[in-house]
Amino acid sequence: MSELKVIHEKAECLYGNYDRKGELQHQTHYCPGCGHGVAHKLLAEVIDELGIRDRVILVSPVGCSVFAYYYFDVGNVQVAHGRAPAVATALKRSHPESIVITYQGDGDLAAIGSAEIMHAANRSECYTALFVNNAIYGMTGGQCAPTSLLGDKTTTTPFGRTTANDGYPLKVSELLSALDGPVFIERGGLGNAKQILQTKRAIKRALETQMKGLGFSLVEMLSPCPTIWKMDPVDAQRHVREVLAPIYPIGNKLDRTKDRAPRAAAPPPPPLSELPRILKLPVAPTDAPVELVKPDSEYRIKIAGFGGQGVLLLGQLIAEAGMDDGLDVSWLPSYGPEMRSGTSNCHVRLSTKHVDSPLVSRPNVLIALNEPSLRKFIATVDTGGLVLYNGDSIPTDCIRTDITMQALPFASIADELGSPKVANIVVLGAFLAATNALPLAVVDRAMARVVKGEKWLEIDRRAMARGIAEMQSTEVKVHV
Amino acid sequence: MFATAIEEEIDIKGYVEINTDECKGCGLCVEACTTKVLSLSPCLNRYGYHTATNSDKPCNGCGLCFYVCPEPGAIKVFKAVN
Amino acid sequence: MPKQLIKGNEALMKGAILAGCRGFYGYPITPANEITEAAAYYLPQVGGTFLQAESEVAAINMVYGASSAGVRCMTASSGPGISLMAEGISYLAGSELPCVIADITRGGPGLGNIAPEQSDYFQVVKGGGHGCYRTLVLAPACAQEMADLTYLAFDLADQYRTPAVILADGFIGQMMEPVEFTLAARAPRLPEWAVDGTASTRRNLISSIYLQPDDLEKHIRMLEAKYARMAHNETRWENYKTDDAEIVFVGYGISSRILKSVVEMMRARDIRAGLLRPITLFPFPSDELRRLAGQAERFFVVELSTGQMVEDVRLAVEGRCPVEFYGRCGGNAPSAEEIFEEVFAHV
Ligand SMILES: Cc1ncc(C[n+]2csc(CCOP(=O)(O)OP(=O)(O)O)c2C)c(N)n1
Ligand code: SF4
Ligand code: SF4
Ligand code: SF4
Numbered sequence: 001m002s003e004l005k006v007i008h009e010k011a012e013c014l015y016g017n018y019d020r021k022g023e024l025q026h027q028t029h030y031c032p033g034c035g036h037g038v039a040h041k042l043l044a045e046v047i048d049e050l051g052i053r054d055r056v057i058l059v060s061p062v063g064c065s066v067f068a069y070y071y072f073d074v075g076n077v078q079v080a081h082g083r084a085p086a087v088a089t090a091l092k093r094s095h096p097e098s099i100v101i102t103y104q105g106d107g108d109l110a111a112i113g114s115a116e117i118m119h120a121a122n123r124s125e126c127y128t129a130l131f132v133n134n135a136i137y138g139m140t141g142g143q144c145a146p147t148s149l150l151g152d153k154t155t156t157t158p159f160g161r162t163t164a165n166d167g168y169p170l171k172v173s174e175l176l177s178a179l180d181g182p183v184f185i186e187r188g189g190l191g192n193a194k195q196i197l198q199t200k201r202a203i204k205r206a207l208e209t210q211m212k213g214l215g216f217s218l219v220e221m222l223s224p225c226p227t228i229w230k231m232d233p234v235d236a237q238r239h240v241r242e243v244l245a246p247i248y249p250i251g252n253k254l255d256r257t258k259d260r261a262p263r264a265a266a267p268p269p270p271p272l273s274e275l276p277r278i279l280k281l282p283v284a285p286t287d288a289p290v291e292l293v294k295p296d297s298e299y300r301i302k303i304a305g306f307g308g309q310g311v312l313l314l315g316q317l318i319a320e321a322g323m324d325d326g327l328d329v330s331w332l333p334s335y336g337p338e339m340r341s342g343t344s345n346c347h348v349r350l351s352t353k354h355v356d357s358p359l360v361s362r363p364n365v366l367i368a369l370n371e372p373s374l375r376k377f378i379a380t381v382d383t384g385g386l387v388l389y390n391g392d393s394i395p396t397d398c399i400r401t402d403i404t405m406q407a408l409p410f411a412s413i414a415d416e417l418g419s420p421k422v423a424n425i426v427v428l429g430a431f432l433a434a435t436n437a438l439p440l441a442v443v444d445r446a447m448a449r450v451v452k453g454e455k456w457l458e459i460d461r462r463a464m465a466r467g468i469a470e471m472q473s474t475e476v477k478v479h480v
Numbered sequence: 481m482f483a484t485a486i487e488e489e490i491d492i493k494g495y496v497e498i499n500t501d502e503c504k505g506c507g508l509c510v511e512a513c514t515t516k517v518l519s520l521s522p523c524l525n526r527y528g529y530h531t532a533t534n535s536d537k538p539c540n541g542c543g544l545c546f547y548v549c550p551e552p553g554a555i556k557v558f559k560a561v562n
Numbered sequence: 563m564p565k566q567l568i569k570g571n572e573a574l575m576k577g578a579i580l581a582g583c584r585g586f587y588g589y590p591i592t593p594a595n596e597i598t599e600a601a602a603y604y605l606p607q608v609g610g611t612f613l614q615a616e617s618e619v620a621a622i623n624m625v626y627g628a629s630s631a632g633v634r635c636m637t638a639s640s641g642p643g644i645s646l647m648a649e650g651i652s653y654l655a656g657s658e659l660p661c662v663i664a665d666i667t668r669g670g671p672g673l674g675n676i677a678p679e680q681s682d683y684f685q686v687v688k689g690g691g692h693g694c695y696r697t698l699v700l701a702p703a704c705a706q707e708m709a710d711l712t713y714l715a716f717d718l719a720d721q722y723r724t725p726a727v728i729l730a731d732g733f734i735g736q737m738m739e740p741v742e743f744t745l746a747a748r749a750p751r752l753p754e755w756a757v758d759g760t761a762s763t764r765r766n767l768i769s770s771i772y773l774q775p776d777d778l779e780k781h782i783r784m785l786e787a788k789y790a791r792m793a794h795n796e797t798r799w800e801n802y803k804t805d806d807a808e809i810v811f812v813g814y815g816i817s818s819r820i821l822k823s824v825v826e827m828m829r830a831r832d833i834r835a836g837l838l839r840p841i842t843l844f845p846f847p848s849d850e851l852r853r854l855a856g857q858a859e860r861f862f863v864v865e866l867s868t869g870q871m872v873e874d875v876r877l878a879v880e881g882r883c884p885v886e887f888y889g890r891c892g893g894n895a896p897s898a899e900e901i902f903e904e905v906f907a908h909v
Contacts, residue, residue: 004495004558008546014553020767022774024527026501030550032529033506037550044552054761057631060769069767071552075757077630078769080653083623086615090587090627090635091757093611098631098759116623119616193512193544200547226506233506237548269609275747278607279576282564282743316738320567323740329567331738335593335676356822358737361897 011044013053013073020070029067033233035190035223035240036065039132042200043101044072046207055099057091059084063105064138064225082113085120088127096265099210100127106147107137110170114146117176124181124215126263128206131172131218134225135244142228146170149247169247173220177254184209184217185254190224191240195250202252213262222248294326296352299437300360302377304345305369305390310424313450314367315346317428321438321446322350330358345373350437365435367427369410374398388430390423406434408470414463422463429467440468494541495558498532502554505529509545509555518545565740570708570730571596571638573741574664575604577709578636581716582748583662584610585635587624589617589643592676593732594666597638618643622650622663629659630768632756634716638664640732641682642673644690651725652691655785656770660719662712663697664728666735669893677893678732680815683870686729687843694782696789698726698796699843701814705739711841713745718796720753722788729843731866733816733895793845800839801850803829807836809905810858812851812875814840816895817864823898824905843871848878855882862905863887866895 010016018025030037047053056074060066062081069076075098079087084102092100109117109131117129136154137143144154144161147169151160173187184206188199199221206217222244224236231239270278301318305311312333319331332347347360364385368374374389378398381387387394387405394407408430414423425447432438444461451457496517503525509532510518521533532545532554541559549555568576575597578586586601588594598614605612611628615621621637628635639647644665654661667682669675687699698718700711708730715726752758757766772778800818803825804810811821818839828835838854840847855861860883863872872887879885888904890896896904 002492002560002562004492005561006556007541007559008543008555008557010553010556016553026553027504027527028551032504032550033508034550037552038548041547041549041552054764055759057757057759066771069769073764075759075764076767076769077627077757078657078767078771079626080623080649083619083626083650086620086623087627087630089613089620090585090611090624090633091631091759093613094585094628094631094633095758100759115616116620119620193547196547233508234511237508237511266609270607272747272749275580275608276743279579279604279743280566281576282566284564316567319738323565323567329740331567332733333736335732335736355739356826357816357820357898358733358739359816359820359895359897361899 011041011048013047013056014040014044014071015073018070021067028071030064031227033224033226033236034064035134035221035225036132038190038196039130039221039223040068040071042196042203043103043130046200046204047074049204050207050211052099052207052211055097057098057100059088059091059100059102061102061104061108062139063108065103065105065132066139068103082108082111083116084108085113085116085125085129089120089123089125092125092127096126099207101130101207102127103130104132105138106131106133106135106145110146110172121176121216121218122179122181124183126210126213126215128210129216129218130203131220132223133172133220133248134223136225136228138225138228147172147248149243171248173218173253176218181216182218182254183215183256183260186252187220187222187248187250189222189240189245189250191222191237191245195241198250205257209257212257214257214260215263222250294352297327297350297437298353299348299350299365299435300363300382301348301350301365301367302345302360302363302380303348303367303369304343304373304377306342307344309344309369310421311344311369312346314424314428315348317443317447317450318348318350318431318438320450321443324446325438325442327351328353328355330355332358343373365431367431369423369427371395386434388427388434390427406430406471406474408474410467413466413470417459417463417466419459422459425460425463426467426470429464430471433468433471492538493560494539496534496539496545497556497558498534499554499556500525500531502551503529503531504551504554505531506550507532508548508550512544512548514542514544515540563742563744565742567738567740568705569596569736569738570702570705571666571735572600573705574708574712574728575600576743577712577745578662578716579604579608579610580743580745580747581713582634582750583636583716584608584750585625585628585633586610586612586637587615587621587628587635588637588639589615589621591640591643593668593678593735594638594640594664596735597664597666618646619650622647622654625661626650626654626657626659629654629661630757632752632758634720634750636662636664638666640666640668641670641685644682644685648691651697652693652695653770654725655691655695655697656693657768658723659725659768660723661725662715662719662728663725664712664730667729667731669891675893676732678816678866678895679891679893680731680817680866681870681891682729683843683865683867686727695785696844698722698724698792699729700726701729701841701843702734703815703818703839704734705737705741708734709741709743709745722792724788729815731815796842797845797847797849798841799847799850800841802837802839804836804838804854806834807854807857808834808859809836809862810854810860811835811837811862811864812840812871813837813864814843814871817866820896820898820901821864824901827898827902840871846874846878848874851875851878852880852882855879858883861885864896864901865889867891
């Protein structure tokens with residue numbers, strides 16, 4: 001006497017009752033004969049066979065399979081039309097131990113989500129994509145898909161798909177196989193039991209590829225849509241075998257499982273106590289300056305020149321030193337379109353009071369490193385202000401008598417020092433000498449923090465000293 | 481999971497059980513079964529489908545009907561083991 | 563605590579990492595790039611994920627994925643990118659997924675330019691995506707707040723399970739100011755609703771679908787109640803010399819900084835001026851504006867736009883007193899002197 005053993009039944013990772021479904025909770029929502037049901041069944045069996053149910057995160061698309069999460073007793077995430085590869089990318093990267101599976105139709109994957117799938121594949125994101133190609137938009141009622149065949153009459157190609165109007169059927173598996181990233185790509189069919197069993201093996205291999213951490217895997221399935229194709233289910237299956245398969249050849253397209261090494265696991269994160277160091281948060285200086293009561297001061301500085309003159313760095317150094325000196329400061333760069341045309345300027349404020357607006361509209365210090373900058377801003381300088389100009393003399397039509405103006409050939413001085421790049425630091429020295437805005441020791445310390453490399457620091461120190469000397473010899477002294 | 485075979489038919493190789501609540505009568509199992517075990521019932525189930533039903537032809541437990549069936553729980557296949 | 567002179571954008575990212583942000587998915591755009599670049603530099607060092615996506619569409623959906631996975635995560639962009647993210651933001655709101663979106667605004671419409679504007683108020687505060695949803699919107703006005711409000715945004719996003727937006731203009735993102743980091747480093751957390759590929763979370767579902775009209779209405783009403791709770795508990799603003807103000811300026815971000823100068827100029831001339839600076843744009847400090855409407859003679863709203871937030875000010879004030887507006891756009895910012903003159907131009 002023999003016994004009958006159950007060899008095939010509903011997979012364990014499918015819910016016994018589809019509680020998430022509103023009605024008819026014991027049936028899927030798919031049409032009779034629809035390939036989605038078969039694809040679900042295959043995926044479910046493979047998940048059971050591999051024993052990975054608890055680790056699986058299934059990403060449901062938009063399309064007829066939008067409700068895949070009704071059925072699979074796994075972690076579920078439902079996403080926007082076509083975006084499953086992007087969502088899967090982050091899911092997997094967030095939890096590398098999870099098994100991430102996307103499920104997408106041809107409209108979802110090959111049309112609206114074509115950019116996302118291409119890049120996920122190219123990055124070889126370590127997840128598994130199931131691609132159900134029924135050559136039509138099912139859910140929205142039969143519009144043309146990128147995979148619809150030439151001549152197909154759909155609701156949006158009522159006279160048949162033509163190459164002239166709609167281009168060619170898109171061969172996704174071949175296309176993605178041309179990339180260097182993906183590891184395993186196979187096209188299967190759901191056109192008869194033989195194709196279906198072959199497809200199941202492909203799904204298993206794809207998931208094993210992911211479990212080994214090798215990278216991107218995809219299984220395309222040519223799938224019947226009897227409803228939209230207006231065929232009975234048996235004819236629709238035949239259509240898969242006899243009409244779709246010749247255009248979209250079934251078989252393995254790419255297998256790099258032997259060549260690709262598993263991804264290295266990420267190192268464990270550092271302890272939280274390390275964060276301040278990693279984030280380069282400031283530590284208390286050992287030689288913190290004693291807080292002195294300072295007389296009120298208020299510098300509204302505009303620095304302007306052309307790109308490469310170190311305008312922004314000069315401003316930053318003044319602001320850094322101002323901060324160290326206990327002043328409130330702000331530094332605002334111009335970064336708009338003018339940056340592209342080569343001019344550059346920044347607004348710096350130093351104040352013993354709270355800095356309200358970081359924008360300097362009426363500067364009391366203008367540092368103009370070229371003539372156009374001088375012309376552009378000279379009228380905005382506040383009465384009693386200071387102008388430092390990079391040149392031998394101030395152009396006569398720019399001379400104002402209600403302000404202090406000093407021309408110095410900063411660029412030539414820098415050349416003399418052997419580095420045209422330090423002209424801005426010569427200016428810094430001149431500015432400090434002219435205004436006494438900041439203690440030199442404080443500026444020196446800020447410079448040591450901002451300037452990278454001993455060699456540069458050394459040149460900068462010489463440049464600053466030179467700037468101070470040049471300015472002192474001119475007898476201009478301004479207190480703002 | 482085991483079920484006892486019908487005792488008289490000792491040479492039975494397989495058996496399929498159709499869940500008539502899940503079956504949508506698509507007929508793919510009927511088409512797939514090489515030994516013509518299955519057919520669509522002339523009767524309708526409560527949703528209005530002609531569900532699949534077993535005939536008196538012997539089933540060999542090959543499972544092909546199971547794989548072509550789009551409803552995950554519509555078919556259960558039993559196979560004889562000694 | 564010593565201070566550090568850094569750009570608002572960089573301060574924002576440091577604040578985010580201290581808040582426990584361990585996922586950043588973005589696409590380059592000026593003037594938000596320093597955020598993305600700081601994320602690329604720091605996140606891999608703290609065990610986080612940085613990925614430059616193929617587009618903002620992908621980036622926001624990666625944020626959707628990371629948030630579903632229970633990771634504190636964010637993205638950063640500017641107007642053109644936020645336009646592309648609208649779909650994803652709606653999905654995030656519908657699925658109740660927390661995340662932070664930094665929007666460092668520039669000039670529009672279209673490609674516009676990269677100079678600062680505040681012209682994306684409608685886009686960010688009023689929606690942008692489809693459906694009845696709101697996002698929490700915080701508007702920093704200095705580099706310090708770029709760090710502090712981002713840190714807060716992560717907490718509020720979690721608390722209310724909602725996307726939170728940091729809306730800052732290009733000036734606030736690009737300028738350097740001293741920032742003090744007193745924020746405690748937070749450990750990454752895993753919320754119980756997350757889907758992380760483990761047995762204990764297997765029954766979790768992230769979705770924005772409610773197929774039946776009654777179910778969807780219930781969901782929308784629940785969101786509505788949540789937004790009302792946010793309005794009740796999370797409305798934030800700053801009063802600057804409004805106690806006796808007859809003229810109340812209203813501005814956020816860089817405008818509020820310029821307006822402080824204007825207030826000072828006016829006070830120096832014995833004009834009783836004050837500033838109401840909204841810190842949250844949604845929820846909007848309507849009640850406070852209504853209160854001030856009882857005392858002020860006029861409101862004067864300044865934005866780097868042709869007038870967007872001013873509509874909310876008018877709605878709040880409900881005609882109790884005149885609400886005037888002055889805006890510059892295209893990347894131009896008004897000077898304090900210019901606003902000062904404008905205030906009296908029509909008197
Ligand atoms: C942004 C957006 N555009 C359009 C739609 C409408 N829509 C829903 S499903 C679908 C096509 C689905 O086709 P496919 O991916 O082939 O899946 P199928 O239904 O055939 O399984 C479209 C266009 C949408 N939901 N979202
Ligand atoms: S319309 Fe087509 S793809 Fe959609 S459920 Fe029906 S048969 Fe399946
Ligand atoms: S198991 Fe094989 S023989 Fe038995 S009914 Fe199914 S297809 Fe036919
Ligand atoms: S294949 Fe499945 S659904 Fe279709 S008739 Fe057979 S049992 Fe029923």
